[in-house]
Amino acid sequence: xxxxxxxxxxxxxxxxxxxxxxxxxxxxxxxxxxxxxxxxxxxxxxxxxxxxxxxxxxxxxxxxxxxxxxxxxxxxxxxxxxxxxxxxxxxxxxxxxxxxxxxxxxxxxxx
Amino acid sequence: xxxxxxxxxxxxxxxxxxxxxxxxxxxxxxxxxxxxxxxxxxxxxxxxxxxxxxxxxxxxxxxxxxxxxxxxxxxxxxxxxxxxxxxxxxxxxxxxxxxxxxxxxxxxxxxxxxxxxxx
Numbered sequence: 001x002x003x004x005x006x007x008x009x010x011x012x013x014x015x016x017x018x019x020x021x022x023x024x025x026x027x028x029x030x031x032x033x034x035x036x037x038x039x040x041x042x043x044x045x046x047x048x049x050x051x052x053x054x055x056x057x058x059x060x061x062x063x064x065x066x067x068x069x070x071x072x073x074x075x076x077x078x079x080x081x082x083x084x085x086x087x088x089x090x091x092x093x094x095x096x097x098x099x100x101x102x103x104x105x106x107x108x109x110x111x
Numbered sequence: 112x113x114x115x116x117x118x119x120x121x122x123x124x125x126x127x128x129x130x131x132x133x134x135x136x137x138x139x140x141x142x143x144x145x146x147x148x149x150x151x152x153x154x155x156x157x158x159x160x161x162x163x164x165x166x167x168x169x170x171x172x173x174x175x176x177x178x179x180x181x182x183x184x185x186x187x188x189x190x191x192x193x194x195x196x197x198x199x200x201x202x203x204x205x206x207x208x209x210x211x212x213x214x215x216x217x218x219x220x221x222x223x224x225x226x227x228x229x230x
Contacts, residue, residue, distance in 0.1 A: 002155060036216035038156075045205055045223050046156065051216040089156055093214035098169050100146070100158035 003028065004090055006103035012080045013111045020075045020106045022090030028101055030071035033093040037066055037075045040087045040105075049088070050075060077108070085110045113138035115206050115221035122227050123200075129193040129226055133206030140164050140187045144209035146217060147180060147191045149202040157202075161209060162189055169213070196228045 005023040012018040022035060029035055035053050038046035048057050050066035053073065065076045073092075077084055090103040119131035133145070146161040160170035162180045170178045174193070182189040193200060203225050207217035 033214050034216075038217075045220040046217070047220070048210075048216050048218050051210060051218070057218065091156075091216065097172060099160070099171055099213075100148075102156040102158065105155045 002104040003094060003097075003101035004092060004103035006088075006090060006106045008104070009107045009109065011109040011111055012077075014080050014082060016080050017076065017078045018080060018108065019077075020088050020090075020108070022073045022075070022103050024071050024073075024092060024101075026071065027096045028092045028094040029068065029073060031095055033095070035066065035068050035073035036091045037064075038089045038091065040089065042086070046089060080110050082110050084108060113208060113219045115208065115219055117204060117206050117221045117224040119224060119226070121225060122229065123196055124230050125197055125228055126195055129191070129196050129200060129204075129228075131191045131204055131206075131224065131226070133189050133191075133221055135187045135189075135208070138208075140182070140184050140189070144213055144215075145182070145189045146207045146209055148205045148207060148217070149200075150205070150223070151199075151202045159191065159193075159204075161213065198228050200226070201228045202226060 037050040039049045040046045053068040054066045087105045094101045114136045123129045141164045147159040162168045177194045179192040203223040205223045206221045208219040210216045210218040
């Protein structure tokens, strides 16, 4: 059972927009800690996609965007491409654990 | 470009100690937090712990009794030891640099190394 809750899977057709939610609690996201998002392609290490709720590292396309409100956050992907098929994880900091917490991951399928 | 590389045995016997090292290149190990994360086959990511370059640490409470993370700034390395391992510790182990403070993201990750616990 992950501390942060994500849907197990989402899907969309090429060119469409999808969102992935990440729900936490007053001990992590609701405590004003930032949410970060990672993309994990099959057989590879996670890659930082969004940091500080809505910031993109250099090289990440602007098709990827993040937002946060209250105890939840969302990752939006517009103009879906086949290469976006991957697992996506949200991460935050939890003050009770004094450490990182992750969502369980969401598998994105591009139909 | 910062690069991280995990190294260590890929097979560990039950009840023994898992030992991994992460070597940092292309940047300084100083002034950053460094983290270990693991991923059991087919499952999600689990934070193990982190260490500041000065040596201060914090561990996941669920693993705290078995984990030790240390740093050697002269070699640009930090290490993970996990004692009394069982099959449940079989996972891909990643090391990562923390982008800023402890609540920040992991901006650079190693490729990961699979550690199997089996006799």
